[in-house]
Each structure stands twice: as C-alpha cells, then as structure tokens.
Amino acid sequence: MKHCIIGDVHGCYDELMQLIDMAQVDLSHEQLWFTGDLIGRGKQPLETLRFIQHLGHRAQVVLGNHDLHFLAVANGIAPVKARDHLEALLKAPDREELFEWLWQQPLLAQLDTDTVMVHAGITPQWSQTEAILRAQEISNIFADRQNRHELLAQMYGDTPNRWDETLSGMDRYRFIINSFTRMRCCYADLSLDFQYKEAPEQAPDGLKPWFELRKDRDNIIFGHWAALMGAAPHANIYALDTGCIWGNQLSLLRWETKELCQTSCPAYRRSN
Template identity: 45%
Template structure:
C-alpha cells in the first residue's frame, strides 16, 4: 500500500503510463495525489483525464492554472492560445464527462500522519498570512463555486492580477481571484505577501524586492509540510517541510513521483524522462 505525489503531467500521457508501470501502481492498493496541471501543452490531454477517471478513487487530483484554463476555454471565457493543446478535450465525444470530472476536483488537499504531522498539497503555493486550516477553507470557497451552477459566472471574473495581496475583508470576485492566484499561479512575492505574476525564473533569480513564496519569514505554514508543482524552472526540491515536484515533463525534463511513508519523512523519488512536447519561450 503506497502513496505517491506526482508533479505536473500537462497532457503527457505516455510519460504517465510509463511512470505508473515503473512504480507497479495498483489502483486497488495504492493512491496517487496529482499536484495540478494534469493537462495542456502536452500531446494527450484527453487521454490523461480518461486514465485518471478510469483509476477511480485511487487518483486524487487538485486543480492547477491549466486545468482552470480548460474550464474557461470550454465556457467561452478564454480562447485557447497558440501553444494550448486542449482540442482533444474540447472536441471529444465524452467532453461533458471530462469537463464535469475536472470541475469536481479541489484546489488543495491535506494528509495527516498518525503522529499529527500535516502534509498540505497545492498547485503553486500559499500566502504567508494563511495557516493550513485557512488554506483549506479558502480553497473550498473556490471549490464550491467551480463544482456548482455558479461556474460560468465565476470563470468570467477569475482572470486578473489584482488584488495582488490578501485581505480578509475582501469579498466577491476579488476575494476568489486572490485565492485562485495564490493557489495556482504564485511563485514570487514580497515578504508581506504581495504577489508577482511577471517572473517565472528559478528561485535564485528573484526580481528585486521579491522572494520565493516559501521563503517568507513569517509564513504561518512553516511547520507544515507543503507539496506543490507549477514551477518547472525551480526543479526538484525535497526539503523536510517542502517538496517541489514540477520537473518540466512537457519541456523535455522528467515526470516525477515522490513515494511517501506514513510519517511523510521516508521518501523515495521515481522519475521518467520525457520527450519534449513544447519549446520554452
């Protein structure tokens, strides 16, 4: 009985298939936690979703920015871009089933060990003002919108870079947008949590006045373990309280799975080298 955390798949179904074969994955025995961006940019987005759906409760995904972009494209809020590979889903005979399945997934998940250690999973990151409980509650606010009849209205107001800082007094679309941007887009921010959305460089190339979100000195989740994806230029990171698992599969890097023990301290990395499906730039 094994538990795996898998970084951004981004439509690379062949790599996912090979990785599952390498770890001898059994849906009756094992569990996969997928850290968002299951689809887009790779060649087989629909196939990734179908594979996940077929594996049932053994697969527990959360939503990333590309997964939300799929929903926005499906509802006509955003047109697919030149580098997007969403048509295999948007034109699929089972389109409705695929979109419904995506819309039912949360933006954060949490595991707790027998000793009380907590493992928070998000796609991109969390703001320094948020505790683990705050993060789960705020993620659920968005989840309730996405999985309901309010989805089209939510998507119409989802995009934008402002407000770029958390304020508990925020309400309506502004509040939801800040939550989405933190959970699915953040890389760098200021020490007090003002988010930047311009840079996607590696952590050691932070713009002036900014730091990686996980380096914020007053971050309330500092004593929790956080696993995330989203940041391919950051690469693999495996610290006691931090796991970064987007290792650039779609860019010709690796698809990574971290096998974790029941106390979250015992870890074993599994990787599959991927064919490059997109060129940077």
C-alpha cells in the first residue's frame, strides 16, 4: 500500500475532492494520511468528516487542535464559534458516530520505523520512541468514556510549557497535547511557545522552530503551521499545511515518490 499525505483540510471538502481527483488517487492501492485539523473554519465539516470516516482502513488521521476543540464543543466544554461553521455537524443524525470516531484517532501515527506523522510537531525533548509512548497515554484516556471528558475540560492552557518526566495528572496530559497539536517554536531551554504563528525568519529573538532544535533525523510529517507554506529546511521534515483555509493551497504528498500535488482554494481568500 502506497501513502498520500494530505495537509490540514479545515472542512474544505470541495477542495479535498478536487485534489484527490486531480492527483488521480487510487484508493485500492493508495492510503490517505491526514495531518489533523480535518475541520474548523471551513464551511463543509460534516461532509469532510463523513468522507474520511467512510474511508475506513484506507485513511489514517491524527488529531489537530481544531479537532480537539470540536470535541470540546460537542461535549459542552467550549463555546461554539460562528467562524468554525459547526452547526450542521452538531445537528447531524450521525453526529454521535462521528464523535466516537474522532475519539478513536491518535495524536501520532507511525508510517514506518523512521517516519511519524503528527499535527503540530514533537518537542525536542522527546525521541521518536518517547513521542510514540506519550501519544499512547492520551489515546488510552480518550478510549475511556469516564475520563476523557475531564481531560478535554482541563486541556486548555499554556502551562506547563517544558517537559519533565515527573509531570503527572492533567499537567502531564496538557503538555503532551500542546506539544502535538499547538506548538510552532521553542526557546533555547526547549520550553514551548504557543503564541507565535508567522514565518520563522520573522520570529522574535530567542525563538526557533521546534524542528531546528531536534537532534535526530527521523522523518516527521506535520501540518498546523500555515505560514511555512510547506517550506521546512531539512530533508527529514515535511510541512504540509499550505494554508487552504486562508486562500492558498491544499497539498498532497505521495510519500514513496515525494511527488507534490496542490489545488488552490480561492474561495477562502474572499471569506476569511
């Protein structure tokens, strides 16, 4: 089975269908991998989730910050934001099935022994093996109906912003979630920053992209940072959020050949 990696869709269903058609994806031989933020701000979240869920084993997803926010909204923890266009999804007759499917998605997916996919990144304090273990901690809680609601309620916040193996409880889980779904830059002491969103070359002194501070050379595929526009200066780092929701492009990378396919999203340039 070959792999097609697709950047942050954000509920841009029509553009997703256009990209799959343009790239001539063969779902009998190619599996679609999604870097998270399947929904959020795009106007077709229901169609997007239904399509990806119905792919079954032909799709692999990791959760992004917008996906987690949606679960928080659906559980009455966070308010609905009009710009997220979630109304149809929240009222859908199959919403409970879609909610449960999202709960089952991980924060990290392993494509091969040297390659993982996450939404935002991996803190430089973790090896790939440690990252896999930390992501599994959260998946174990999400699988537990009694505990996952409390985790969603406690996940919001910027602290702690530096990993310590002695972290426990909600502080530990919040850091893990933030590392995988929210960070873009780190300070010299490897603590995480959650505010800066622009291009790396414009970052304030003392901030560097998380991937600049990693010492390993494992392949990491990620989305989240639209300002990168797919430009990551390392051969083992693959940035696939190219800002569809901001009127730029939706990207698909054929992993085995490194062929990049993109479709433009002009409608969103006018509406965001």
